[in-house]
Amino acid sequence: MNRPPLTHDSHQTLHVRPLAPAVFVTGKGGVGKTTVAAGLAVAAAEQGMGSIFVEFGDSDAGEIALAGAHDNVRYERIRPAEALVQGATPMFRSAWVARGVLGNFAMRPLLRAAPAVREVAMLEAVRRLMEKNPGHRVVVDMPATGHSLSWFAVAGQGRDLLVRGPLYDLCDRLVRELIHPGAMSIVVVTLPEPLVLRETRELCMALLSQHQLPVDRLIVNSVPPALPPAALREARALAEGEGDLAAAAQALVDVLTVRGQTRDAVLDIISSSLGSKAPPQVLLPRAPEDPDATTVAGWLTKAEPR
């Protein structure tokens, strides 16, 4: 079954699974991931849900994106070092011992060289946030590392690698309570460029086949508006004519052709290759300047089936 994409201006009702309490927003750098994540958090707040926006590391792009948006979105920043100590505290039964062990001369370089440990700790921080705030929507803006697969794989790998022990328990709990389709949704943000789309497609397929995690929404950002069909025809006619304007019209024909192809390619790449496994798609319009979180929230709410 090929579903038509959801757009901000469509009004179709589709059978699409609603988003889970935890929403992980991922995608390559520069696709507008942070704005979409902020938009999702604002949309949840506007629908009256408790809404928390989580930003990892020391980036402040999310904080900036949220500025001036909905008052009821809570902002949480998770820093790797703090997440590590907090995650390790129950294992060592004291934050003081945890700090001591993690700061140990041998452990420090090891932890720094093995960021998988930090990823587990940060996911655990998200899990605890969910536990403390039942009924909330927690939107996580994932780092644009190009390693988003490893984020979802890391807890399962940890569980397979360790046979028992507190760290095994932690990974196991993450897999049972957070990293599974009922507890979290994966939202992938992408751009209408063939290359980026192909990478996105590979990500979706790998998540499903390697980790049994379906992508819940594929958000294609910055899609050029559909062109009035007559415009290209008229530009062609002008280009074939004589006079000074013919060259300019030919340049316009080239631009419009590229745009038309881009839009077609987007719809084609997603639907043809993923087929029935294609996640529900949401197309957001290209805006001349960066849209703010409230605008994006409006588009997302309109596109979401009720």
Added chain:
Amino acid sequence: MKPGSPHKASRPEIIVCVGGGGVGKTTTSAALALSLARSGRRTLVVTIDPARRLADALDTSVGSQVQPVNLPGVEGRLFALMPEPREAMRLFTEYLCANEPEALQRLLGNRIYRVLEEAVPGIHELVCMTFVTRAAEELDLDTIVIDTAPSRYAIDFVTYPRRLGKLLGNRAIGWLSGLAGPDDAPRSRSSRWFAWGRRRAEQALAGVIGPGAVTDVAELFAAMALVRERFVDLSERASDLLLVKQTRYLLVTAPTGAASDNVRYLLTRLRKLKLHPVALIVNQGLDATAAWRPLLEPPEPLAPDLAKVLSQLEAERAARLRAADRVQATFARTHRRLPQIPLPYVEAAQPREVVLTLATALDEHLATVSAHASQGSGDPIEP
């Protein structure tokens, strides 16, 4: 260096392109490499981003081997390297263990190593840099252009070789590879204390990650210890290419709010690492290609659909240039001495067309970007 080789003995110039995601870093790197190659310099472009973008931009294939690139005007002077993570990791391991077949078997069989290979960010960057180091030594190159991963944290890759080298070079490795091993008979009071401390630490570690995993960690580090010298040597050589004054860092941005924030962050990071940016490339900062604009003032009115499309394109163009002007004005104020290179906005179906246009736009800026380019073509002067 081969004896009797007619080539110069100087090392190639390294140009590292850094910037946030989505600013056109890979395309810019490819265009810069093309421009340098056309100016007569033997140039290698390397992408650390494990993606096919560079392959598409240059119409070539992805591979862990250096590939010649055929584009008009390069005459055999342009090469590309796009290591595929898994293959690259295998080649790296084999190279590392060239003299230690036993270590190779132990590493390939180690469960933690297999996870490292797939998941750990930073490993791919290190592996790529060792490829670059060897290419720099084995191929006779004038310039190497490095395209970093699409994240502002990608700049940290310059420190990975040294960090990992330190990890293996420090005394922790002895402790880690001795984990869960038999106790040495203590000889003195202090070493008895040390052994006691070690057992306690082992117990704590085993308590957290489980005894099986402690054995895996110990085996991994024991195997690494066998190839430690080679590893430390490789990482030192990689650091020597990146963390030196002569290496030229080129910032790339685009007219979006996030991209400028990333540049600001990167400028701070570079200063902390005592590295100097040579220029700021502002992609989409020129409108040289908007050849359709005469249609905005037609002698007679256009059809309404056409007029609508044109006003839409013009609004987009104006917004983009306004944003680019803002970015340029901001950095002109805060970083007065940082040269800016605005590049045109190109709308084309094939990535290669974009690369060709940008390369031509970069031709006149080579003297800013490369220390050798100002000396003319082909024969760089020794620094």
